[in-house]
Amino acid sequence: MSDVPFRSGRSLLASRSLLALYGLLVVGLPLAGLAYALLGSVGLAGPLAAGFTGRYWQALGTDKDLLYAALYSGWVAGASVGISTALALLLVLRAQPTLRRWPLPGLLYVPLLMPSLVVGFYLFQLLSRTGWLSRISFRLGLIPRLESFPELVQDGAGIGIILAHVLLTFPFFTLLFRAIYQETRLDEYRQLTLTLGASRGQFRRRVAGPVLLRRAAPTLLLSFIATLGAYDIPLLLGRPYPQMLSVYIATRLQRFDLRELPAAYLAGFLVAAGLLGLISLLLRLIRQTQVR
Amino acid sequence: MRSRLLITLLLLLFGLPFGLLGLLAVGEHWRFPAALPPAYSLDALRSLLAADNDLLLGLGRSLLLAGTVALLATAGGFGLARAITRSRWATRWEAASYLPYALPPVLLAVLIQPFVIRLHLSGSVGGVLLGLLLVALPFATLLLRSFWSAQITEYEHLARTLGCTPRQAMRRVLLPLAGPLLRTTLVQTFLLSWFDFGLTNVLSVGKVHTLTVQVFAYVGEANAQLAAVASLLLLLPPAVLLLLNKSALLRKP
Amino acid sequence: MSELLTVAHLSKQFGPHPVLRDISFSLNQGEVLAVLGRSGCGKTTLLKTLAGLEAPDEGTLLLQGRDLGPVPPNERQMVYIYQEPLLFPHLTVFENVAFGLRIRNVAKAEIDRQVRELLDELDLREHARKAPNQLSGGQRQRVSFGRALIIRPRLLLLDEPFGNLDAQTRADMQQLFLRVSRQHQITSLFVTHDSREALTVGTRFGYLDQGQLTSFASVAGFVQDARTAIRSELAFWESIRHALPSGPPTA
CATH class of the missing domain: 1.10.3720.10 (MetI-like)
Known part of the structure; x- marks a missing residue:
């Protein structure tokens, strides 16, 4: 019989490949999206990508819309x-x-x-x-x-x-x-x-x-x-105006003017990164409560 | 006295939505500043019975989509939760499962859209399904993690020594033991996708007309009557689930 | 008596930690090997390895001369009984006992007959329709016994089965175990940390410590061995007896 020892190699393999697929979907896809947004914000990805540029990041200094959206949210x-x-x-x-x-x-x-x-x-x-x-x-x-x-x-x-x-x-x-x-x-x-x-x-x-x-x-x-x-x-x-973050990013990405896309990608990247920071704080909090 | 006041207040607070939506659904030619509709008619509700009614199609589409998400997420989550429990990196997998929560559904949809387009799933039910599963699957997995305790392993071992093959142990012991939690997970993941508007709207590029997308469209057209009918339809399945769940609770010894 | 089980040079490690070290012993039909061991001595791993729930790193298991290595747990007819009765909460007492026969697709009338008989024997007849959570601790453990006995196990593996019961129920269960064991000629390996329980139920004795099993040829050897601490216990009761005034107590 193949299922001896109890936890057979086959079931271990099935469980590992299941986890690998899960990782691809749950971690791989969002992180790839995040990377794509980062590349989009420096002009390296997206429909109108024309090579590296730092101008959308520099524009953050003058354009306060994203900051207001974050504060409002x-x-x-x-x-x-x-x-x-x-x-x-x-x-x-x-x-x-x-x-x-x-x-x-x-x-x-x-x-x-x-x-x-x-x-x-x-x-x-x-x-x-x-x-x-x-x-x-x-x-x-x-x-x-x-x-x-x-x-x-x-x-x-x-x-x-x-x-x-x-x-x-x-x-x-x-x-x-x-x-x-x-x-x-x-x-x-x-x-x-x-x-x-x-x-x-x-x-x-x-x-x-x-x-x-x-x-x-x-x-x-x-x-x-x-x-x-x-x-x-x-x-x-x-x-x-003012808009909450999700509405702000979604409306910017859905505009017809493709030249606005990099700025929208930048906003998406920054917001996602910020929220990921918050959630890691949350995970630490959960672990502390569990320990207690 | 104070307690009765509180109860009345809360009843009013939670009952009013149903009252106002009902009024909007049956009111005809209700214009400002009339406090009540000048005439009532069940036309909007009756038209639901027509075979080609848009709302009815939307209801069917939403039910099918949410049902599929619930089944896939619950079945997948059950297996994944077990795989994570057996894994050496259980805590890391659990942390990874929180990742899709960190991002609001709309932002998640926006981020994965370039890949959904590349997979030729943009604007299709498949694309929406993928997006919804991305949220529902980790949710179900985290919820079902609590099932795979050391005691469940002992139950499984016991069943094996009593003569069960792995499949029999799953069907006759593990699944019945997991029953209540599986039902909860089914309901929760169903509601998760039933309630979703933002992610579906972004990934379907407005092409997959679920009920929530229809509500939003009617609101945009300033058609309050149909928006109200669609809203009431949206409230129907969760209300049925609550009633079913309650009776299930009462049946317990 | 014929040799039922032969265990030779069994070893098992979890990572760098050896849990079982070169364990060898044999058991004859109808014998009860009582193994004394404290928690963490490797007893659970030993029982799970015999049941086929864990694979040994080295060593052989023979049941009536047949190599058990490739036999999956469900075909070994060796039932593992835990400290917790682990009754299936979704089944009644009757169905819990009937479980092993149901999965073997035994005819319904036959199941009814056998389960009734066994419930009578275990004094559980009036509880047949009850759910496990309606029973007392001792009743639950009796149902768990019934569930194991019904499949006529070749070997019972007991892991501190009465550890969670109060003293009186525990003594009753030990007597029940003895009676049923003799009646059905059941062979078992009974692990306990209680030397008194070991002496009550065992026909042969062993001591398990840090994964090493010592078998004793006689009760005397078991009692004399300092590690079982039976002698110091005897000495304690002796000292109490000496301290008491002789003669019957007065009211």
Whole structure:
């Protein structure tokens, strides 16, 4: 029989070739794309490649668009994750009994079922100046004219984008925090800290909050990275300027003027490299939590 | 009292999307500043039943694509997770599996597009499938890594000494043990590709009309009614999955 | 008695670490070789090598004179029993016991008869329809025994099978093992770190340390060997006995 010894040479070979194919797809393809973008940004690859040039890199010094897109994305991601975290903490620490009551356990799963594109479309229909809330306010006489309704979507500060992300993220964080709360048996810690003479507020601030945040840190950071690269929602609820990173790069690459391609490749390369740095930080964080 | 207020608030927050989208789908000639549509009709929904309806075709296309991605990613992830567990460089493979996450799907699509074009897959379902698998496969692999524990190896060994061939051990012991996690992975990878718009749109160059691509197209045409119908169709399968999953949860002892 | 298993010069290394060093012994039909060994002595590797789950670097295994080298684990009829009962959670007690017959495509009526008989013998009849998580620790280990016995194994390989049970259940299980072993004339290799358990179940004795197996010709040799620490244990109980006042205790 060929399968002796137990882990036969054949199955080992199959498993190695499977991994090799996987590496080619998951590591090889993105890295090749990254290399292609780098070559494209110095004029060595792409449809109009005309030999090495450093001028697109030099142009970075004067063209601030990419920097603004990065800062804007950072603001949106930071605000979205921050507000979602605060809301979820508030719910788990202050309204734990309510969270167990019908229909909340199931209800919190509902936003997980919504595609971000649909949420974007829905919020546009709800919050824009011609949207439902504006119409109702107008009918009720709360606002005299269409222009008096506050600019909530396609606004400069990205309020609509942030709201959409909060709507999608905070229920997920709530479920996550609740799971960690039970897993780490924080209820027992609560009783313990109370017998040690701490108040309920002190328990929340000094024990529960830090424990939940530390355990959830990798997921929170992953969520931050995902929002940083969000596309669907800012495409529907954002302005042409400032744009979030994904929208900025995609629109530049899809323009008809091929001469803009190298700059777009450069932006793609820089953003990808930056995000890879962030994810390696995340991996280190995950390993630390596992060790702990 | 406060608790009831909170529940009402959250019900409103999560129920309103369905209400407003439903209203948009059945409202006729709803123009600013009317707070409610002047007339209602089920025409847009009824037209779905016509055989050549675009939305229905889009629904079928999305279901087929997401289903294929889910099956391939889950089956592949199961084998890959095992191969990684047996590998000497398990931690490195695991780290590599995070790579596609580091990049937003749209950026990933943009980066691999030159190669997709060279493979003559640009604008085809095959190209979109490749792109979606690039995200779904590592996701499934990471999710299924937790299955291949030392205890599972012991179960497998035990089955072999009881007389199972490797294939019998897989079919009668390992697959039933992995059942719940495999179901979760199927659902998650299905949703991952079901929800995707950016990657599909870039890699298909607008030629593969999945439901999300259609929603975006209707929004661009300012056709709120059809966009709402398409949005509701997009919400349908995940809602069914949630209900199914719940009943599965209740059946557990 | 006929010689069932012959092990000669078995060696195995994991990387630079030798785990089994030149192990040789033989077992006759119906014997129970009790091997005393602490954790990390190589006992699990020894049992897995016999079962065909690990390949030895050197040495031969003969079962009734036939070379076991090329025989895969599923054709050896040697069942490995773990410290954990490892019952299949997706199957009932009945189906767990029936497992080995089902994969051999035995007729349904025959499976029903054999499983019922065995469940009766193991005192598990009323639990047949239960799921494994509804059983106590001792019951689970009995089901695990039933699952192994039903395929009439030529050799049972037991790896601290009662290690996770409380003292009373453990003693009951040892008695059950003895009864069933004698009744079915089962040959087994029983590894334990408990010298009392080794003396209870064994008909022959060995000591495994750092991959080296010492076989003893008699119980006396096993008891006398300082490494088994049985003598020091005896001395301890003796000293307690001497310290006690003689005569029956008063209320």
